[in-house]
Structures are given as C-alpha cells and as structure tokens.
Amino acid sequence: MAAIVLVHGIAQEYRSAHTLEEEWVPRLARGVKAAGFPEVADRLWKYRHTRRGIDARMAFYGDLLRRHPSQSEMIDEDIQHEVTARIGREWLDRAAVRGSVPPERQRAAREIARLEGGPGETGRTVVLSPTCGLAGLRWFAADGPGSAGGFVNKALTQLTRYLTDDQTRNRVLDRVGAEIGFDTKVVIGHSLGAVVAYELAHRLRRPLPLLITLGSPLGPDTVVDSWVRPQPAQPPAFVENWVNLADRDDLVAADPTLARMFPVPTEGGPVLRGGYTGEHGAEPHKACFYLQRREIGRSVGLAFGV
Structure with missing residues (x-):
C-alpha cells in the first residue's frame, strides 16, 4: 500500500x-x-x-x-434539490463575506439580493436558484467565461449526490x-x-x-x-x-x-x-x-x- x-x-x-x-x-x-x-x-x-x-x-x-442511463438507483430528487440549493447559497454567502476582491463581494451581495426575491421590472417576484448567482462570479469561470455555469452545476451535483x-x-x-x-x-x-x-x-x-x-x-x-x-x-x-x-x-x-x-x-x-x-x-x-x-x-x- x-x-x-x-x-x-x-x-x-x-x-x-x-x-x-x-x-x-x-x-x-x-x-x-x-x-x-x-x-x-x-x-x-x-x-x-x-x-x-x-x-x-x-x-x-x-x-x-x-451518471449512466442504465443505472437504476433510487434517489430522492426532492432531497437532492433541497441540499443542492442550500449548499449553493452557502457558497454565495462566503463570496459576499470573505472574498478578497471587493467587486466580487459586491457582485455576490447583489446576487443574494436577487435570490431573495425582489420584484422585477414587471412587478412580479423573481425567484432564482443559487446556481445562477454563482455562475456570475469570476471565481467559477477560471477556464473561460462560458465555463462557470457548467462547473457550478457539476460541483453541486456531485457533492450532493455523495451526501444523499x-x-x-x-x-x-x-x-x-x-x-x-x-x-x-x-x-x-x-x-x-x-x-x-x-x-x-x-x-x-x-x-x-x-x-x-x-x-x-x-x-x-x-x-x-x-x-x-x-x-x-x-x-x-x-x-x-x-x-x-x-x-x-x-x-x-x-x-x-x-x-x-x-x-x-x-x-x-x-x-x-x-x-x-x-x-x-x-x-x-x-x-x-x-x-x-x-x-x-x-x-x-x-x-x-x-
């Protein structure tokens, strides 16, 4: 060994x-x-x-x-979605509180405000997932501007899948x-x-x-x-x-x-x-x-x- x-x-x-x-x-x-x-x-x-x-x-x-299409694992998708959203929100909170770059902290704070459901231009409440907010941060786009959303989704999905x-x-x-x-x-x-x-x-x-x-x-x-x-x-x-x-x-x-x-x-x-x-x-x-x-x-x- x-x-x-x-x-x-x-x-x-x-x-x-x-x-x-x-x-x-x-x-x-x-x-x-x-x-x-x-x-x-x-x-x-x-x-x-x-x-x-x-x-x-x-x-x-x-x-x-x-994930393989042939797999027949019994997974509670509601629990997975809940855990994924909660972990994503924690990541956003960390970006807003302890990030070393002030513009990124401010951007994270704005994403949190949007996530909490302020009224949009139409007067209707806009509800977003933490994934959307995280994908807007430069930290997650190290491999290029189009890489952030994919990495966030993959990271959250894999961590949540292991836990649940x-x-x-x-x-x-x-x-x-x-x-x-x-x-x-x-x-x-x-x-x-x-x-x-x-x-x-x-x-x-x-x-x-x-x-x-x-x-x-x-x-x-x-x-x-x-x-x-x-x-x-x-x-x-x-x-x-x-x-x-x-x-x-x-x-x-x-x-x-x-x-x-x-x-x-x-x-x-x-x-x-x-x-x-x-x-x-x-x-x-x-x-x-x-x-x-x-x-x-x-x-x-x-x-x-x-």
Whole structure:
C-alpha cells in the first residue's frame, strides 16, 4: 500500500489516477522542499521510482460519479434539490463575506439580493436558484467565461449526490478505502475528497499519523456537516494529526478552524490544526494551489523526516 494516499475532489470524472498523480505529486514535493525538507521532496518526486522513493498514489473514484442511463438507483430528487440549493447559497454567502476582491463581494451581495426575491421590472417576484448567482462570479469561470455555469452545476451535483445517495457513497468509500493500508502514513483529501477522507478515517482501526484536508466543505454549522457520517461530527479516533487548510477565496471551503468544528477535545484524539492560506491564488480551489503551500509541506516533511 502507498505511504501517501491522495483523494481527489469534484469534477474529475473523465480523468485517471495516473494523470492526477502527475499533477499532484510534483506540487506536493515543491511545497515540501519550500518548507525546508529537500530530501523528503526528492524522495517524493525525483526518486519516486527507486527504493528510496516515497510511494504516493491517487485513489481515483471520479468514474463512480458519472451518471449512466442504465443505472437504476433510487434517489430522492426532492432531497437532492433541497441540499443542492442550500449548499449553493452557502457558497454565495462566503463570496459576499470573505472574498478578497471587493467587486466580487459586491457582485455576490447583489446576487443574494436577487435570490431573495425582489420584484422585477414587471412587478412580479423573481425567484432564482443559487446556481445562477454563482455562475456570475469570476471565481467559477477560471477556464473561460462560458465555463462557470457548467462547473457550478457539476460541483453541486456531485457533492450532493455523495451526501444523499447511499449507493454512491458506499461505492466511493469502498474504492478509496481499498488504497489505505498498514503502510499508509498520510492521507490527503481535497474538496469532496476531504469529506471522503474524513469519513474513511472514522473506519480505521489502526493509527494514521497524518490526515490533511484541503478546500474542505466540511465545517461548523454547514449543510455538509449535518450529512457527514458518523453523526454528530467528531474527530476520527485513530488519526494522530489533522491539518485543515482553506483559502478565503475558495467558496467551496468552509471555515477551516477545526477547533470551532470540534470545540470539545476528545481524550486521546488527534492534534487539530486549521486555518486560512497566507496568500491568494488565481484558482483558489485547485488542488495544486493547496499542495504547494508551505503549511502542507511542513506537515508532510515532518511525517517522513528523520
């Protein structure tokens, strides 16, 4: 089993484990080196195929989130629509409150006002979905002006499907869980993958030295928090250290302060560290943006440093 298990997030269904590893691992090595652990960085990337190397593997599950016409899953679409709308509204609220670019905060505030149903030019009440408001934000259009709506819909649909469809959830957990073994020292989950990694950590019956969650939608007083398992949300008992990092412009990510999420320390539980990134990126939700951060590199470097 791999020493580092990587768990990707939303909108990766047409990728593969290999292509994602080729993107993630060198960025992680760069962050480790920047944090002052050049030997560990070399073992991650330069010597990865040698006996000295640190094996880092992507636990790929994206194909399980593709909808096939032949599937006969029993899904409560009313619940899915409700959860999707509530999550979308949370993303808009974050954009209006904590975004680093004032024009984007103002745009999000205007979209919230429209969403709450002010009268239109005809005098009739206009009711919009949060998806419409989110698609108007520059943050979601990193791949071009026409990309925002598609990404928003896909992101919300996949996150909601995982949370509300037991069949999908169990498939994903079984697939990713098969990659975590006795040799695994670090699990890194991004976006929806952070939720997957968190839930899998609760299934462990042996110590996991380090859990890292990046751009995680799991947080205090969020819709996602009320749907994760087990309930109530609590730190995984066998995790020794948990680091949770988010960027203020990452609208998918909830408040990363783990002490707020779990205010009562569990005896023998993990050391919890969480916070916001110290610098902003053009694509704040991208996994590669997070993996290069020194905060993450230091934690990984300490996990493998002598």
